[in-house]
Amino acid sequence: MTHTATFNEAKQKLEHYCAYQDRCHQEVVSKLYDLGIKPPDLDEVVVHLIAHNFLNEERFACSFARGKHRIKHWGKIRIVNELKFRNISQYNINTALKEITPEEYAATFHRVTQHQWESIRETNVLKKRKKFCDYFLRKGFESNWVYEKMKELENSETE
Incomplete structure (x- = not known):
């Protein structure tokens, strides 16, 4: 039998998860489902993370673009495709690409x-x-x- 996390446990775990490394919404939602959290609690945790700046999609996109270019030497096409795969908005993708001069x-x-x-x-x-x-x-x-x-x-x- 799997343990379903309580709302507060999930909130705490996800705060740590997002503080450790920038995450996109898709990763956070997937993690919440893994913890057994279902809507509407799931939405409430996501709203909490955004409100307390644990979850910021623009920040995620920018750090993703910088890291993949500087460390893995990816080109812009691959970075854009990977961000689109993670359901990042076109606005945030464009902002992220500006991180690479x-x-x-x-x-x-x-x-x-x-x-x-x-x-x-x-x-x-x-x-x-x-x-x-x-x-x-x-x-x-x-x-x-x-x-x-x-x-x-x-x-x-x-x-």
Whole structure:
């Protein structure tokens, strides 16, 4: 038999859960269901978390975008898709993308592409190109950037 958390237990657990790391509404609702909390108590806990600034979707989106770009080196396309998957509003997605300056974005892209190109141990040029492009498209970088950078790195290698 699973223990269903009381309203106050759930509120306390979720305060800790949100204080530890920024969360989106979807994660909080899912956690409340896991604790056995059902509407209308669920809505009341969410309102409490928002009112006491434990839950802030804009803050979540901004820290998510910063972290995924700086730590995992994700591109804007992947960040946007992941935020949409978490039901984040377009307004908050746009705000989050402003956290990454164009200069930082370009510098990260050039640094990680250079490193990745050098680390691919593939003698077949076509296979190396495919591995390189697939990797950065999966990371969510713009295709025109990826293809231009591949040509640039390939040309610099043959000189």
